[in-house]
Amino acid sequence: MFTLKKLLSAAAVSASLATGLSAVVQAQSLGTPINESQLQGFDLIAQPDGSGYPAGSGTAMQGKAVFERRCVACHGMNGEGTNANTRLVGGDMQSEERPIRTVGSYWPHASTLFDYVQRAMPADAPKSLTSDEVYQVIAYVLHLNSIIEDSLVLNKETLMQVEMPNKDGFIDNSQAL
């Protein structure tokens, strides 16, 4: 326990009350150092610049089986969804009056698909897919949206090169007050 008495006596031995207090503040460094290598199994963040992707690869042809086993119950046989929130294909940002916004029509980055499926899907057993299965199944979702060929081997490098139809559709508002 920190008592006022201790604080005051600490201040008395130091040159001034101010330096005594700053010594107390510096003592409040309680974080334990850790290395990035110790976080490899913990950090799931995958960014558009290619950082954060695990090794592995897969094609849409392989992903079809994963999708049919692990995703269709909620997302439908062809990604048409079981409600508006789980539709994974279709939509057109320009032609529709109220555009249906999906991975295919709306998402600006393919990296988000990897990042999200790896961290959150399938919703009934998140983080249960291997890295290969994630590459495979997202290749299939991209293929269902006619964004890639079903033979393309998706991996860290090829994923970075996938261009999403709505890639220029967003305005960064992060600095607006």
Next chain:
Amino acid sequence: MTKQDLEIVAANGLINRRHLLGLGLAGMGTVASTSLLGADAGLNLEIPGWSKQPGANASGYGSRSRFTDDMQRMSGNPNPLYPGGGASRSPLHQLQGSITPNSLHFERHHAGIPDIDPAQHKLVIHGLVRQPLVFSYEDLLRYPMVSKIYFLECSGNSGSLFGPNPADGSAQSLHGLVSGAEWTGIPLSTLLDEAGVDSDAQWINAVGADAASMGRSIPLNRAMDDVMLALFQNGEPVRPGQGYPMRLFVPGCEGNISVKWLTQIKLTREPTHFRDETSKYTDTQLDRKSQQFTFPMGIKSVITAPSGQMKLERQGIYQVTGIAWSGRGSIRRVEVSADGGRTWADAMIDSHQSEKALARFRIPWQWSGGDAVLQSRATDSQGNVQPTRTSLVTEKGNISTYHFHGIQSWAVNTAGDVANVYA
């Protein structure tokens, strides 16, 4: 009791707010009269039973009166195709003041509420820092903390008002994704400074320990400002539904970025573009471009009583009351109209009003049994004025339904029924 004259200050029965202070205003302007009722002969008061026997003992953990059990959050049925997903809404129409009890604070979860053992939980700060660090809950409890009163609002709150037809709803069902609390925690800058932010870092990427590992990217300059690692809510440890043992708290901003069950903060040059900042929580404009990272919640108010689905049982004086808030400052003024926005009167605002917090407003209103449309309009300390629904929807369209902050209209008909309308 003496007969009191009440000054009418706007059409359809709005009464000078100063009557709430008990100030006599006789002789000023148009007056309405309260009637002095004769005594009810059948009403003979007796000592009730509970005054004749000892009551319950003190308890380790308090509970509310069984007569208030009907005060509940409103949530949808569990959906097996969205395990743990969904929201629960605060019963705004039953609450008073500007602090929401923790058990009635709104919730929104994307994959349910994790059951986190604080002794096992870790908070990691890494990426573009001098020294990556991991903190335990015990460690964090030893840091200097601050306590602040803030509102929290889901950016999807009130979203149905973007729709073409007014939904039959209550203050709770339409607007219940907002709550107010005192949050206590560590300024995030303290922990970021300890890790030592690299000059290249521009964003923090915050990730929760729930099953969705919900993530959001936040600009570093904002993260170093008034963002808090919140450990306590209204004096007790943050509840599981609010992120136990710890959550991020970003004052004034859409609730989703105040990441619950916070376990990871990674500093990077660029944002991650998480699913919940691209696919969701983005605002598609009429020109089909979409605003991303739309953080501050707009100036807003809503009358919580009388409000949708209530019934005024008899004519007379009612206290019109509600809450107002702004993500850009404190509430400076709330006006109330009883004639659909043609004439306005200033409501009383509680004086302990602070930045980015709920403000309670009140004004007396005499209902004479006719049609009325009650509205409230807030102004914040930056001069932002709450827009009408029509001007908001005209400007933003309704492709996206986030960030609705237009004026709510409650129609009262001659039967006393109160309903959501577009006026």
